[in-house]
Amino acid sequence: MVGTGILKGMAVTLRNFAGSYFEKDRLTTVQYPEERIPLPENYRNFPILIYDGTDPQAGLRCVACKICEKECPPQCIYIIKSDDKKPDYMGKPQLYPKVFDIDISVCMSCQICVEVCPFEAIKMDKDFELSKRERFDALLLRKEELSKSNEYYHRIHPIEAAAVDKNLADAAAAAEAKKKAAAEAAAKAAAAKAAATTARPASAELRRGESTAAPGEAPPATPDKPATT
Ligand code: SF4
Numbered sequence: 001m002v003g004t005g006i007l008k009g010m011a012v013t014l015r016n017f018a019g020s021y022f023e024k025d026r027l028t029t030v031q032y033p034e035e036r037i038p039l040p041e042n043y044r045n046f047p048i049l050i051y052d053g054t055d056p057q058a059g060l061r062c063v064a065c066k067i068c069e070k071e072c073p074p075q076c077i078y079i080i081k082s083d084d085k086k087p088d089y090m091g092k093p094q095l096y097p098k099v100f101d102i103d104i105s106v107c108m109s110c111q112i113c114v115e116v117c118p119f120e121a122i123k124m125d126k127d128f129e130l131s132k133r134e135r136f137d138a139l140l141l142r143k144e145e146l147s148k149s150n151e152y153y154h155r156i157h158p159i160e161a162a163a164v165d166k167n168l169a170d171a172a173a174a175a176e177a178k179k180k181a182a183a184e185a186a187a188k189a190a191a192a193k194a195a196a197t198t199a200r201p202a203s204a205e206l207r208r209g210e211s212t213a214a215p216g217e218a219p220p221a222t223p224d225k226p227a228t229t
């Protein structure tokens with residue numbers, strides 16, 4: 001019958017309206033901004049730069065490799081590399097971004113920058129209250145505004161951040177094991193070289209002994225080679 005669908009829809013609406021007075025789950029709206037629905041783990045908005053420790057500049061994970069800048073589809077990332085280096089999270093000297101800007105009026109929240117970053121340095125924020133009166137410069141976020149602590153990252157994406165921490169710890173442990181193995185190999189090689197150097201004078205001595213015998217005369221006796229008659 002024509003209109004049955006409308007009546008069924010109205011019945012669902014009526015049931016939810018009346019039920020919302022008795023069942024909290026039927027309430028689909030909240031009193032924003034006083035009340036807020038928790039955002040899901042994989043919600044994303046605009047990128048941020050993660051730093052370790054308490055100093056945003058010293059702990060910044062970004063090494064200014066510019067991969068994200070090249071891969072960003074609308075080209076809204078702008079990076080200038082530093083002239084000097086600072087230690088990364090493994091203590092290795094690395095460049096860092098002297099300038100790192102993201103124009104969020106252009107960013108389309110695709111997360112490609114996050115996917116391509118080999119250093120777990122750029123992640124997606126969940127902050128969506130970013131409206132500004134000024135259209136241009138206010139929407140160009142600088143390195144200082146983009147830098148967020150690893151604790152903040154854990155608060156907004158707890159599962160993802162824990163997995164990233166584990167990856168970084170594994171990578172640091174693997175690098176440490178490789179360094180240790182290389183040091184052991186170098187120590188072994190040095191010991192072998194030292195042993196060869198101490199053995200060489202003895203054999204040279206033997207050779208000298210052979211050469212002191214006159215032509216046609218039997219060489220003098222050596223510990224492992226008796227004199228011939
Ligand atoms: S989220 Fe996408 S558009 Fe935005 S900065 Fe990253 S790569 Fe560019």
Ligand code: SF4
Nearest residue numbers: 062063065066068117
């Ligand atoms: S955020 Fe990552 S990909 Fe982009 S420049 Fe820094 S280290 Fe490279």
